[in-house]
Structures are given as C-alpha cells and as structure tokens.
Amino acid sequence: MMNEYEEEMTGRYIETVGRRKTATARVRMYDSDENNIIINDTETVDDYFPTKILRRKCRNPFSVADTEDSFFVSVHVSGSGLNGQAEAIRHGISRGLVEHDKSLKKSLKDEGYLKRDPRMVERKKPGRKKARKSSQWSKR
Numbered sequence: 001m002m003n004e005y006e007e008e009m010t011g012r013y014i015e016t017v018g019r020r021k022t023a024t025a026r027v028r029m030y031d032s033d034e035n036n037i038i039i040n041d042t043e044t045v046d047d048y049f050p051t052k053i054l055r056r057k058c059r060n061p062f063s064v065a066d067t068e069d070s071f072f073v074s075v076h077v078s079g080s081g082l083n084g085q086a087e088a089i090r091h092g093i094s095r096g097l098v099e100h101d102k103s104l105k106k107s108l109k110d111e112g113y114l115k116r117d118p119r120m121v122e123r124k125k126p127g128r129k130k131a132r133k134s135s136q137w138s139k140r
Helices: 052-065 082-100 102-111
Strands: 013-020 023-031 036-039 071-078
Touching: 013 082, 023 082, 052 082, 052 102, 071 082, 082 102
Parallel strands: 036 071
Antiparallel strands: 013 023, 023 071
C-alpha cells in the first residue's frame, strides 16, 4: 500500500547523508515543482518539528541557494534529539544541493552548512559524577 507521498517519489534522485551529534539523516532529493520535505515517510517538517526555529533550520539551504520550489525531499532521520536531527537534515540537504549544482557550494559554505559539526557530548569519566564534574571536596 502506497502512502500519499510515495507517488511523488519516483524517478531519479540525489542521495546524501547529513550528520550532527549522534543524528544521521539520509536525504533523497527529487526534482519537483513544489518544495516539500517528508520525514520518515509519514510526516511533513511542520508536523515533525514543534518550533519554527527547527523548521527554518531544515529549509535554510533552499533559501540561501534560491531554490525554494525545485525539490521534493524525503528524509530518514534517527538518533540524537530534535535539534541535532534538524541540523543533520540541513547538512544533508546542503550536500544534495551542491551535488545538483556546483555553483551553490560557495554560498552554502559561507553559511557553514557544508561543514559537519564535530561537537559531541563528552563521555563520563570513571570516578567523576559526569564528564568533568567531580564530587565536592571536603577539608575535614
């Protein structure tokens, strides 16, 4: 049984991967007349992300590249939280736009959308309460 979005997902596409923290987004971009982003085959961006800021993060590469109504995007995202997932989607869409048109690379790179953000949560160390927090020192 096909859902309402699978009929648009036919033909050639550009497939890229975006990452942030522990989130991984597999992005497929199809040529289309409308800009629609479907996440995990069921939800639109507006349904998946509760805040406008996270929705805007996903759509920013299109506004920077002036390609608002050129692609239908299907995303499979997992891991991390909503903010990490939104930035992973942005990273994957940016890579797809560069693969589609090499001339967009400079503008997307200037915005910092093509760099994989390496910041991760630091691991907890033995003998400590958290990664860096130690127990309170007592003089007596």
